Every structure is written in structure tokens, then in C-alpha cells.
Amino acid sequence: MKRFGTLFWLEYRHSWIWSVALLGSLAFWAWGIKQVRVMDVAERLGIRAGLLAVACAIGAVVLCLMIGRIRAETRNGQYQVLLLTPPSGYAHIGARYLYAAATAFAYFITIGFLYWWIMALAGIHLDPTTLVELILAVPFYAISVSVLPLLAWTLLLMVFISAYRISGPGWIPGTVMLLGTPFAFRWLVNGILRITYTLPGWRLFANAPAALIERFGSPDPETALQVDNIIYNGVPIEPLLIMLALTVVLLAVAGRIWQEVEA
Amino acid sequence: MTTDSWILDMDAGPIFEQIGRNVRQQLARGDLRPGDKLPSARDLATTLSVNPNTIVHAYGELEAQGIIEKRRGLGTFVREDAPVKTMRQNMLKEIVETFVNEVRRLGVDDEEAMAVLKEAWDAG
Amino acid sequence: MLARLENVTKRYRTTEGVRDLSLDFPAGQIVGVLGLNGSGKSTMLKLIAGLLFPTAGAVTVFGGSPRGHRSRTVFLGETDTLWPWMTPADASRFMEGLYSDFEPVRFNELLDALEVPRRKTKAMSKGERGRLRLAMVLARSAQLYLLDEPLAGIDLISREKIMTSLVREWHTDETILLSTHEVAEAEGLFERAVYLRDGRLALDVPAETLRQEGKSVVQTFKEVLA
Numbered sequence: 001m002k003r004f005g006t007l008f009w010l011e012y013r014h015s016w017i018w019s020v021a022l023l024g025s026l027a028f029w030a031w032g033i034k035q036v037r038v039m040d041v042a043e044r045l046g047i048r049a050g051l052l053a054v055a056c057a058i059g060a061v062v063l064c065l066m067i068g069r070i071r072a073e074t075r076n077g078q079y080q081v082l083l084l085t086p087p088s089g090y091a092h093i094g095a096r097y098l099y100a101a102a103t104a105f106a107y108f109i110t111i112g113f114l115y116w117w118i119m120a121l122a123g124i125h126l127d128p129t130t131l132v133e134l135i136l137a138v139p140f141y142a143i144s145v146s147v148l149p150l151l152a153w154t155l156l157l158m159v160f161i162s163a164y165r166i167s168g169p170g171w172i173p174g175t176v177m178l179l180g181t182p183f184a185f186r187w188l189v190n191g192i193l194r195i196t197y198t199l200p201g202w203r204l205f206a207n208a209p210a211a212l213i214e215r216f217g218s219p220d221p222e223t224a225l226q227v228d229n230i231i232y233n234g235v236p237i238e239p240l241l242i243m244l245a246l247t248v249v250l251l252a253v254a255g256r257i258w259q260e261v262e263a
Numbered sequence: 264m265t266t267d268s269w270i271l272d273m274d275a276g277p278i279f280e281q282i283g284r285n286v287r288q289q290l291a292r293g294d295l296r297p298g299d300k301l302p303s304a305r306d307l308a309t310t311l312s313v314n315p316n317t318i319v320h321a322y323g324e325l326e327a328q329g330i331i332e333k334r335r336g337l338g339t340f341v342r343e344d345a346p347v348k349t350m351r352q353n354m355l356k357e358i359v360e361t362f363v364n365e366v367r368r369l370g371v372d373d374e375e376a377m378a379v380l381k382e383a384w385d386a387g
Numbered sequence: 388m389l390a391r392l393e394n395v396t397k398r399y400r401t402t403e404g405v406r407d408l409s410l411d412f413p414a415g416q417i418v419g420v421l422g423l424n425g426s427g428k429s430t431m432l433k434l435i436a437g438l439l440f441p442t443a444g445a446v447t448v449f450g451g452s453p454r455g456h457r458s459r460t461v462f463l464g465e466t467d468t469l470w471p472w473m474t475p476a477d478a479s480r481f482m483e484g485l486y487s488d489f490e491p492v493r494f495n496e497l498l499d500a501l502e503v504p505r506r507k508t509k510a511m512s513k514g515e516r517g518r519l520r521l522a523m524v525l526a527r528s529a530q531l532y533l534l535d536e537p538l539a540g541i542d543l544i545s546r547e548k549i550m551t552s553l554v555r556e557w558h559t560d561e562t563i564l565l566s567t568h569e570v571a572e573a574e575g576l577f578e579r580a581v582y583l584r585d586g587r588l589a590l591d592v593p594a595e596t597l598r599q600e601g602k603s604v605v606q607t608f609k610e611v612l613a
Contacts (some may be wrong), residue, residue, distance in 0.1 A: 006484025014470060080467040081436060085485045086458045148543065259454075263438050273603035279597040305555070312550045313575035314417055315557065317595065342507050 003087045009094035018066040019103040022059060024186025026110050029055045033118060041122050042216065048118040052111055059107050060147050064154040067100040079162065080263040089259030093251055097155060100218035104147050108139035110154045124215045130207045137204055141235060145243045152250035153181070188246070192239050269311055282321035286330065291354040295345060300340045300364055301331060335349050388447075389414050389562045390435045390530050395444035397430050397586075406435040406586040407444070412595070414530065415559050419577035419594070421608055422564035428566040432533045435564070436462035448531065450606030458486065461529040463520060466535050471509035475519060482523055494526035497556075501548050514545035525553055525556045532563040539568065546572060574604045582611045 032051055038044040082092060112135035119126060126134065163172040209227055218224065271281050289295035301307075304322055308315040324354045330345045346356060366376045390412040397404040405427040412418065412435075420428045433439040434446050437453030437460075449456045453511040469478060475498055498505075501518040508516055523538060538546045550573060557563060565572050580597065582590040589611050597607050 003485055008480065009484070010481060012471065013593065077464070077468040078470060080464060081469065083438065083468075084457055084460075084462055087485065145599075200424040262440060269532070271575065273571070273598065274601070274606060275598075276601065277598045278575060279595065309551055309554045311575060312554060312572075314578050315554065315559070316415075316578055317575075320595075345533075 002062075004091050004095055005087075005248060007092055007234035009043065010181055011096050011099040011199060015066055016054065018062070019106070022062055022103060022107050023067075023110065025058075026055065026107070026114065030114060030117075033114070033121075045118060048121075049115070052114055052118070055114075056108065056111060056142075059104075059111075060150060063104055063107075063147065063151060066103070067096065067151050068154045068158045083143050083259070083261075083263045088255065090252065092153065093159070093255040097128045097152065097251055100151050101148060104143055104151065105139070107216040108143050108147070109135060112139045122215070126211050127207050128212065129141055131206055133204045137202075141202070141240060144247075145239045149243045149250065151249045152247045152254070154258075156250050156254040156262070159258050163257055169263060188242075189226055192242055196236040196238050197233065202240075203234035206231055269307070271313070272322050278317045279321040279324065282307075282318060283324050283328075286321075286325055286341075286377060288354060290330070290341065290345060291351040295341060297341050297343045299341045300337075301341065308309045325370060390414070390447060390564075391445075391447045392431070392434065393445045393447070395434060395441045395446055397427075397434060397439060403548075403586050404439075405434070405583075408583075408586070408588055409444075410588065410591065412531075412562055412564065412582065414562055417557065417563045417565065417578050419573065419580045419604065420564055420583065421570055421580060421604070421612075422566075422583035422589075423572055423612055425585075426612075428583055429535050430586070431583065432462065432535045432564060432566060433464070433551070435531075436460060436463075436533050440461065440575040441599050458488070458530075459529055459532045459560060460533065461524045461527060462533045463535060463537055465526050467509050467520075469516070469520070469602055471507065473508050475503055478519065478523055482526070486527055488528040490526050492529070497522035497525055497552060500552055500555075501545075514541045515571050517541045518545055518549060521552065525552060528558075532561065532565075534563065534565045536566055536568065538573070550576065558599055570606040571603075571605045572607050579606060580607070582608065584612055 013189055029051060030225070033048045036047050038047060085092075116126065116131060116134055157174055157177055160177055163173075209224075209231070213219075219227075269282070269285055271278055275281060275284040286295065286301070290297075295301075301322075302310065304315050307313075308318045311318075322331060322333075326333065330350075331339055332342050332344060333339050362380075388411055392408050392410045395408045396406050404423075408427070408431065410431075420431065422428050426445070430439060434441055435448060435453055437446075437448070437455075437457070446453055449459060451517055453460070473481070479489075479491050479494050482494070483491055484582065498519070503515055503519045503522060504511060508519065511519065517540075524532065537549060542551070545547075547567060553563070553565075554576065563572065565576070577594045580590070580592055580594050581588070590607070592607075594604050597604060602610070
């Protein structure tokens with residue numbers, strides 16, 4: 001445990017500037033949100049929500065860049081130093097991933113707060129349950145199905161590329177992985193769609209419609225019915241479970257490869 | 264005991280022999296006296312940047328020759344009864360033999376050699 | 388036997404690092420691994436460290452696979468570097484957290500003996516960095532030390548400090564394999580000299596035996612490898 005903690009500490013010392021920059025950039029987005037001065041409330045809210053969506057996308061990209069810096073390490077010889085330490089490749093990969101995941105959580109939870117903020121600015125008052133769902137549950141679900149597997153995939157790709165420099169061209173497995181990903185991804189999505197909602201969904205935002213109605217008035221009955229349906233079904237649990245499982249598998253493969261290569 | 268008293272030449276034969284010769288020379292010259300403490304094998308090895316085992320070997324030989332002894336818990340010492348006189352005589356013989364050989368190789372005759380020797384001796 | 392190579396060949400894409408190399412390294416020896424550039428010195432040390440895998444033959448360390456005994460082995464390479472932001476204190480934290488045989492007190496003593504400044508490595512000279520890395524490995528109690536050109540590109544004073552520390556810290560049951568171009572400086576350290584030429588073993592002989600025949604390790608180097 002001490003060893004894993006040391007590896008995590010190493011990753012933190014190595015990457016803390018990235019984390020600070022990422023979280024600090026949210027101040028910039030907050031400022032940007034304040035600058036939106038469209039008259040119509042709904043439109044303003046929409047634009048602000050869009051800005052935050054962009055912040056989400058940029059955050060995901062930056063996190064991938066942060067976690068993918070193994071190549072530089074290989075060139076600089078630090079890979080050799082790490083490879084000679086007692087912990088397994090799983091521990092090394094795990095520590096690196098955990099740091100990135102922790103940063104991701106901090107970032108996206110803060111964005112959850114920002115969503116709360118822009119809603120408050122629009123006069124929508126959410127009750128505590130919905131707030132917790134917005135700030136914790138939604139980020140957790142959203143990054144579990146998207147960012148977390150993406151980070152694991154990036155890590156695996158970089159391990160492939162840096163791993164096989166000596167005993168073979170490193171770019172071959174990496175290229176294979178890159179080329180194969182769209183197909184694998186499509187196969188995965190199809191598979192997930194087929195089994196969605198076999199398990200009961202996760203009900204979120206049960207109280208949200210009431211808050212929206214309070215602010216904007218009732219929508220037409222058809223829309224109200226659709227919304228009720230969606231909320232009743234909840235978000236599907238299967239994608240969450242599958243993507244989390246996929247993340248673990250990708251990390252395990254990355255850990256195994258990391259320690260089996262020459263340096 | 265200074266470091267310059269231990270000069271090693273890697274082309275001049277095994278190190279352990281050089282160390283032994285060094286100790287005998289120092290005793291002969293009086294730089295080292297019976298009862299004096301020698302540096303530990305490790306310390307001497309560190310000073311000279313030499314494998315400690317080599318020093319241990321050297322000290323072992325000197326011990327076998329009755330020149331030094333290990334006193335438990337205290338270190339390595341020159342024996343009180345170390346044959347200093349014999350060592351001085353041997354060293355003197357060595358120096359003289361070298362002189363004679365070099366002079367012979369020069370092709371100088373005995374009288375001239377002795378004259379130069381006396382001159383140098385009186386001057387020094 | 389701490390390390391053994393049995394008919395080991397390592398083939399790279401275009402060259403062979405070592406060819407059909409067989410050597411035994413028992414406990415308690417300081418061995419000089421000598422040869423010209425490209426003779427296979429680094430390759431051999433990396434094979435023993437488990438950083439490279441043999442193309443043919445077997446490498447056994449402590450009776451098992453090299454990677455499996457990382458905690459008893461030290462490898463100090465030419466290209467392994469620390470992170471630029473690391474200070475000696477960080478290095479101590481790193482080592483202490485990952486190696487159970489690392490002694491922080493001894494590390495600090497070695498830092499003082501080797502006069503390593505307490506700065507980030509990016510603010511250190513090459514010699515200072517080399518001394519820091521040496522302090523890191525000497526503060527461990529490993530049994531097998533694989534030092535690949537630890538004196539390369541390092542100033543004379545640092546080299547002397549490094550060798551003094553090596554002699555002082557060596558325990559009689561440890562084995563050090565030291566490859567270096569500074570053969571003359573390090574000659575006194577070696578109990579045994581292994582000469583490699585073009586990836587093959589050219590000569591394997593006790594150093595004092597060479598000197599018994601009136602030749603230094605350096606002299607033999609010129610004869611065997613010229």
C-alpha cells in the first residue's frame with residue numbers, strides 16, 4: 001500500500017500543474033458565462049449550458065493529454081527507472097490512472113456546480129435531491145461512460161506505442177489499436193444498445209420537471225408525457241456497468257504490457 | 264601516515280605485493296614503527312580506491328611474515344617484535360644491488376663509480 | 388551464484404548486442420566489465436537487470452528470472468534519469484516508498500560525502516546528478532549492483548568521490564559489475580576483469596593474476612581489444 005501511495009504521490013508531483021490548470025480554467029468559463037447577455041432567459045440558459053458542454057469536451061481532451069505523457073518518459077529514461085522498481089505494472093498504471101480519474105472527478109463535479117449556478121441564474125430553483133443528482137450523480141454517470149474508459153484507452157494506446165520500441169516497431173500495435181477502435185467501438189455500442197433497459201434504469205431528476213414548470217410554466221401535454229416517460233425509465237444502467245468493466249479490462253491489459261517490455 | 268606513502272603502480276605487479284613492500288619500506292625508513300596502528304583494511308582500501316579484498320590479502324601476507332598482527336577489537340598493528348633491522352638490511356641490499364646493476368649496465372668501472380658515490384655521499 | 392548467463396545472444400533489429408555469452412558471477416566480487424563502444428557491456432548488464440530479454444540462451448539471477456528479483460538488484464544506467472523537478476528529498480521519498488531496503492539516514496550521509504546539492508535535478512550539473520543517483524543506489528542494501536558507465540561524462544573530482552563511496556559502501560557478500568571507459572582510474576577496484584569484444588567474451592581473468600604477469604588491466608585492455 002505504501003508503494004502504491006508513493007506511485008500516486010509521484011504522479012501527483014509530476015502532473016499537479018495540469019490539474020491546477022484544468023480546475024483553474026473553470027474560472028475562465030465562469031467568467032464567460034457571466035458575459036452572456038442574451039435577453040431571453042431560456043436562450044441565455046441554453047448558451048451557457050452549451051459553453052459548459054464545450055468545457056466538458058476540452059476537459060476530456062486535456063485529461064487525455066495529461067495521462068498520455070508516457071512517451072516523453074520513455075525518451076527521458078524515466079521509464080527505465082520505474083520499470084526497475086518492485087511494484088507491478090498494474091500498480092504503476094493504476095496509480096497513474098487513479099490520479100487522472102481523481103482530477104476528472106474534481107473537474108466534472110465542479111462543472112456540475114456550474115450547471116447549478118447557471119440554473120440558479122435563470123431563476124430555476126432545484127430541491128436538494130435534484131441538486132445532489134446534478135452535482136454528483138450526473139458527473140459520475142457521464143464520466144463513467146465516456147471519460148473514464150477514454151482515459152484508459154488513451155493510456156493503453158500510449159503504453160503500446162512506447163512499449164515496443166526496442167523489440168519491434170512500437171507504432172505497429174498502436175496503429176492496429178487506433179484503426180481497430182472505430183470498429184470495436186461500433187460493435188460495443190450495438191451490443192450495449194441491445195441490452196439496454198434489461199435492468200431497471202437509474203431514476204434521476206424526478207423533481208426537475210416541477211422546478212422547470214415553476215419557472216417556465218407548463219409545457220404541452222405531449223411533451224409532459226414524454227418527459228414523464230423518460231424520467232420513469234431513468235438512465236440505463238447497462239452502459240455504466242459495461243463501460244466501467246471495459247475500463248478495468250483496458251487498465252489490466254495496459255498494466256500487463258507495461259511491465260513486459262524492454263527498456 | 265600520509266596517503267603519498269602509499270603509491271601504487273598498476274603495471275608493477277600485484278597490488279597486494281606492492282602494499283606489503285610499502286609497509287616494509289615504511290618500517291625500514293622509520294616512517295612506521297613497531298606498535299604503530301595501521302589503517303583498517305577498509306579504510307586503506309577507501310583511501311587508495313582499491314578492492315578491500317586486496318588489502319586483506321596484503322595484510323594476511325604481512326601477518327604470515329610476522330610483521331603485523333590483528334588485535335581483537337582494536338585493529339591491526341605493527342608487531343612490537345617486527346624484524347625492522349632485517350627489513351632495513353634487506354632494503355639496503357636492494358638499493359645497493361640496483362645501484363650496482365645500473366652502474367654495470369652503464370659500463371663504468373668500479374673506481375669511478377665509488378668516487379662518484381663518495382662525492383654524492385659527502386655532498387648530501 | 389548471483390547471476391549467470393548461459394549461451395546468451397541478444398539480437399537487435401540490425402545488430403547483435405551479445406553473442407553466445409556465458410558467464411558466472413558469484414557473490415562478493417567486484418567485476419570490471421570492459422570493452423569498446425558497442426562491445427556488449429550495456430547489453431549484458433541490462434540483460435542481467437531484466438531490462439532486456441535474451442534472443443537465445445538463459446539469464447538467471449538469484450536462481451530465477453531477472454525481473455523477479457528487482458528488489459535485490461540495483462541497475463544504474465547511463466540513460467535512466469530522474470524527473471527534473473525532483474530534489475534529493477523527493478528522491479529519498481521515492482526510494483523509501485518503493486524499496487524496503489533503502490535507508491534515508493545513509494542516503495543523507497552519502498549526499499554529504501558526495502557533496503550533492505539540495506536542489507532540483509534540473510538545476511544540477513551532470514556530475515551532481517550522477518552522484519545523486521549513486522547515493523540513491525548505495526543507500527540500498529542490495530546484493531547485486533549493475534553499474535553501467537557510472538563515471539561517464541563526470542568530472543574528475545566527482546569520479547574520485549564516486550569510487551571512494553563505492554569502496555566504502557561495498558559489503559563483502561555483494562557483487563558489483565561495473566562497466567567503464569575510465570579503466571585506469573577504476574582498475575584498483577576490480578577483483579576480476581571481463582573483457583568483451585563484438586559481443587563475445589574476449590578474456591575473463593582475476594586482476595591480480597594479470598598484474599602478476601606484469602600487466603595492468605589497462606595494458607591488457609589495449610592488447611586484447613586493440
